Amino acid sequence: MDRLKKNWFKVIIIIIILKVIVGSFYWFEWRPSQIRKECGVGLVSSGPDWKIEQGNARYKECIIKHGLEK
Secondary structure, three states, X not given: OHHHHHOHHHHHHHHHHHHHHHHHHHHXXXXXXXXXXXXXXXXXXXXXXXXXXXXXXXXXXXHHHOOOOO
16 A cells, blocks of 8 residues: 555556547547447348438438538
């Protein structure tokens, strides 16, 4: 416990760095992949009689709606 009291600043810095790394991974890797997956599932469930051009437009619209592209 004495050791922790002496190095409290280092422990806080390590915790902050870990939070930044985890937050960055979520924001730039996990979140976009989940949005793309969700938009793709929406296309599959839209039925067998849709055309590719309509599907591409719907997918792009879904991606834009969720904020991945402008």
